[in-house]
Amino acid sequence: xxxxxxxxxxxxxxxxxxxxxxxxxxxxxxxxxxxxxxxxxxxxxxxxxxxxxxxxxxxxxxxxxxxxxxxxxxxxxxxxxxxxxxxxxxxxxxxxxxxxxxxxxxxxxxxxxxxxxxxxxxxxxxxxxxxxxxxxxxxxxxxxxxxxxxxxxxxxxxxxxxxxxxxxxxxxxxxxxxxxxxxxxxxxxxxxxxxxxxxxxxxxxxxxxxxxxxxxxxxxxxxxxxxxxxxxxxxxxxxxxxxxxxxxxxxxxxxxxxxxxxxxxxxxx
Ligand SMILES: C[S@@+](CC[C@H](N)C(=O)[O-])C[C@H]1O[C@@H](n2cnc3c(N)ncnc32)[C@H](O)[C@@H]1O
Numbered sequence: 001x002x003x004x005x006x007x008x009x010x011x012x013x014x015x016x017x018x019x020x021x022x023x024x025x026x027x028x029x030x031x032x033x034x035x036x037x038x039x040x041x042x043x044x045x046x047x048x049x050x051x052x053x054x055x056x057x058x059x060x061x062x063x064x065x066x067x068x069x070x071x072x073x074x075x076x077x078x079x080x081x082x083x084x085x086x087x088x089x090x091x092x093x094x095x096x097x098x099x100x101x102x103x104x105x106x107x108x109x110x111x112x113x114x115x116x117x118x119x120x121x122x123x124x125x126x127x128x129x130x131x132x133x134x135x136x137x138x139x140x141x142x143x144x145x146x147x148x149x150x151x152x153x154x155x156x157x158x159x160x161x162x163x164x165x166x167x168x169x170x171x172x173x174x175x176x177x178x179x180x181x182x183x184x185x186x187x188x189x190x191x192x193x194x195x196x197x198x199x200x201x202x203x204x205x206x207x208x209x210x211x212x213x214x215x216x217x218x219x220x221x222x223x224x225x226x227x228x229x230x231x232x233x234x235x236x237x238x239x240x241x242x243x244x245x246x247x248x249x250x251x252x253x254x255x256x257x258x259x260x261x262x263x264x265x266x267x268x269x
Contacts, residue, residue: 003045008204013088016059018048023060053197065262068236069181077147085132086155150180157206172220172267184210186259213263221265
């Protein structure tokens with residue numbers, strides 16, 4: 001298959017994709033058991049082997065913690081709507097589909113062109129080609145009515161603080177009372193990107209520094225849970241092979257790791 005034509009930030013979706021493929025190849029099928037990621041990596045003409053280092057495994061653990069937040073939402077609202085903003089080549093819908101939910105995966109045009117080579121819409125699953133900054137998708141995702149959850153994993157980190165604050169305020173106004181799962185990275189993480197092996201392989205760099213997710217309250221976000229890799233939900237930790245739990249006990253409380261947080265907010269009007 002032809003090499004993917006992706007913009008700078010868009011190319012970074014290939015990092016977690018490769019992380020999930022390597023995880024699936026582990027004995028026992030790893031954390032996410034994402035065999036579709038293996039298929040995608042085999043199909044896409046790209047030198048994935050240039051991606052190395054702890055961020056590959058980190059992207060898998062991150063995805064499992066996000067999954068945990070969405071599972072909690074779906075337990076309360078099995079017919080709820082989930083919107084994954086900046087989905088990349090995520091296979092989360094397949095992992096979490098309960099047969100009743102409504103799901104939207106949104107990403108920008110070039111990523112969606114790539115995604116559509118491998119995924120199809122269905123009656124409860126719709127892909128939207130749009131920027132998360134463009135309010136054009138707001139109306140569409142509320143078509144079913146009822147509870148709605150927004151998720152944005154490893155996306156807003158690439159934008160400036162003012163862009164992030166503006167878009168968070170717009171979501172709080174448009175989707176009051178909805179949960180929002182979102183990751184934040186602190187100053188140390190942002191300042192050490194050039195030493196991170198996966199960032200040596202791509203040109204994109206993260207911009208938004210946020211050491212304390214409670215500071216997002218002024219955007220209309222109320223923090224409900226904030227987890228570092230050393231503090232996954234107990235039900236999620238139970239799915240991690242012992243190796244990951246052991247590594248997190250060793251390094252999970254170092255400043256480099258604790259600066260990255262996976263947060264669950266409630267949007268407030
Ligand atoms: C590091 S990847 C994360 C992908 C996916 N969330 C995951 O964890 O596997 C960053 C993603 O942000 C997407 N992206 C970049 N700019 C965007 C925008 N303005 N609106 C929505 N998505 C965007 C990219 O296309 C890419 O899929």
